[in-house]
Amino acid sequence: xxxxxxxxxxxxxxxxxxxxxxxxxxxxxxxxxxxxxxxxxxxxxxxxxxxxxxxxxxxxxxxxxxxxxxxxxxxxxxxxxxxxxxxxxxxxxxxxxxxxxxxxxxxxxxxxxxxxxxxxxxxxxxxxxxxxxxxxxxxxxxxxxxxxxxxxxxxxxxxxxxxxxxxxxxxxxxxxxxxxxxxxxxxxxxxxxxxxxxxxxxxxxxxxxxxxxxxxxxxxxxxxxxxxxx
Amino acid sequence: xxxxxxxxxxxxxxxxxxxxxxxxxxxxxxxxxxxxxxxxxxxxxxxxxxxxxxxxxxxxxxxxxxxxxxxxxxxxxxxxxxxxxxxxxxxxxxxxxxxxxxxxxxxxxxxxxxxxxxxxxxxxxxxxxxxxxxxxxxxxxxxxxxxxxxxxxxxxxxxxxxxxxxxxxxxxxxxxxxxxxxxxxxxxxxxxxxxxxxxxxxxxxxxxxxxxxxxxxxxxxxxxxxxxxx
Numbered sequence: 414x415x416x417x418x419x420x421x422x423x424x425x426x427x428x429x430x431x432x433x434x435x436x437x438x439x440x441x442x443x444x445x446x447x448x449x450x451x452x453x454x455x456x457x458x459x460x461x462x463x464x465x466x467x468x469x470x471x472x473x474x475x476x477x478x479x480x481x482x483x484x485x486x487x488x489x490x491x492x493x494x495x496x497x498x499x500x501x502x503x504x505x506x507x508x509x510x511x512x513x514x515x516x517x518x519x520x521x522x523x524x525x526x527x528x529x530x531x532x533x534x535x536x537x538x539x540x541x542x543x544x545x546x547x548x549x550x551x552x553x554x555x556x557x558x559x560x561x562x563x564x565x566x567x568x569x570x571x572x573x574x575x576x577x578x579x580x581x582x583x584x585x586x587x588x589x590x591x592x593x594x595x596x597x598x599x600x601x602x603x604x605x606x607x608x609x610x611x612x613x614x615x616x617x618x619x620x621x622x623x624x625x626x627x628x629x630x631x632x633x634x635x636x637x638x639x640x641x642x643x
Numbered sequence: 644x645x646x647x648x649x650x651x652x653x654x655x656x657x658x659x660x661x662x663x664x665x666x667x668x669x670x671x672x673x674x675x676x677x678x679x680x681x682x683x684x685x686x687x688x689x690x691x692x693x694x695x696x697x698x699x700x701x702x703x704x705x706x707x708x709x710x711x712x713x714x715x716x717x718x719x720x721x722x723x724x725x726x727x728x729x730x731x732x733x734x735x736x737x738x739x740x741x742x743x744x745x746x747x748x749x750x751x752x753x754x755x756x757x758x759x760x761x762x763x764x765x766x767x768x769x770x771x772x773x774x775x776x777x778x779x780x781x782x783x784x785x786x787x788x789x790x791x792x793x794x795x796x797x798x799x800x801x802x803x804x805x806x807x808x809x810x811x812x813x814x815x816x817x818x819x820x821x822x823x824x825x826x827x828x829x830x831x832x833x834x835x836x837x838x839x840x841x842x843x844x845x846x847x848x849x850x851x852x853x854x855x856x857x858x859x860x861x862x863x864x865x866x867x868x869x870x871x872x873x
Contacts, residue, residue: 577704621658
């Protein structure tokens with residue numbers, strides 16, 4: 414007895430191959446000799462080098478996923494969640510890093526892999542109509558209870574967090590080209606230049622996009638507030 | 644003309660405000676901002692708002708991204724199996740929902756199975772025969788089915804001390820209605836088998852946040868029993 418299979422989509426790994434080609438087209442950017450050597454070592458198959466690179470880069474990779482994944486996965490809901498997708502990225506880069514030929518293309522390639530996986534997850538979510546039940550850990554805690562581990566947040570911090578989440582909701586509606594640099598800027602320590610390296614764009618373009626994104630966000634927030642009061 | 648001029652001034656103010664909020668402004672930027680603020684009284688308010696929003700959004704993004712710090716690279720074997728499963732045309736259970744709670748343990752479990760012969764095509768151990776893999780697979784095991792491989796995993800793991808056992812419950816995480824080849828209606832039920840593993844560590848921490856909203860590891864080592872270690 415065979416069952417009718419669901420609609421098939423290109424696998425993230427297959428799409429990563431396409432991403433690899435796309436990354437090769439992006440302009441190269443400055444890399445320190447040490448950074449280049451680390452990437453070369455990782456491409457050559459040294460898993461420890463790749464682990465070091467992963468530790469350095471996984472935060473912004475997560476931000477790229479956040480920018481391109483379905484909104485439902487940002488904090489629960491029925492879609493795939495961020496750490497799930499990040500694991501897919503991790504597995505894909507381990508499997509495909511040897512295909513990378515140019516160290517300078519590493520960051521754009523990593524971003525392209527993340528974008529591909531995030532977008533594929535969006536398509537999968539659309540196909541999968543049934544909501545997944547929330548997983549409960551061995552201790553019986555929901556994954557969304559994670560933040561409960563933090564010591565009691567001050568009311569000011571809780572308020573700021575609530576406002577930040579409201580802004581993230583609004584940011585989800587911004588065009589991709591504006592949402593991504595805005596979220597990357599919120600990753601601690603990322604400069605315009607570093608965001609430009611990741612996105613393959615001049616830092617002046619990044620700066621302009623972030624400024625425009627903020628204006629759009631502000632206008633949407635005001636509109637939303639007016640709607641709320643009306 | 645006036646409108647264009649106003650638009651330019653607004654864009655310039657947006658850029659300066661954004662640059663200052665991002666901590667990327669130099670002395671020249673501050674001087675330019677002072678000049679614009681003299682003509683636009685709302686400039687200071689806009690700056691305060693931008694700084695506040697950026698802080699709030701960075702906090703929310705930081706919370707959303709802290710899951711990234713838990714995601715480590717898988718081994719090459721686990722990544723290969725993951726990629727193979729992802730590319731397989733008949734995919735049933737996605738790895739993604741196993742998520743960070745099970746982490747790479749699930750992939751590692753599959754890797755163990757592959758190592759023991761089920762997936763990798765290694766010669767299977769005949770019942771009652773040890774052969775070259777006698778030190779891996781206990782005598783009496785056959786690995787012709789996933790259930791047999793899982794049992795072997797539990798048995799070997801128990802002997803090694805790393806596996807506690809399997810929980811009796813199998814949470815259902817998805818139900819996909821489908822039409823069988825015979826034309827009957829059916830449901831594909833996706834569920835999780837829960838294996839409990841254990842390890843000994845000298846440090847245990849949970850993720851929390853400091854006052855600035857940065858993720859920090861908080862030690863959570865339980866108190867030692869009064870009688871001391873057994």
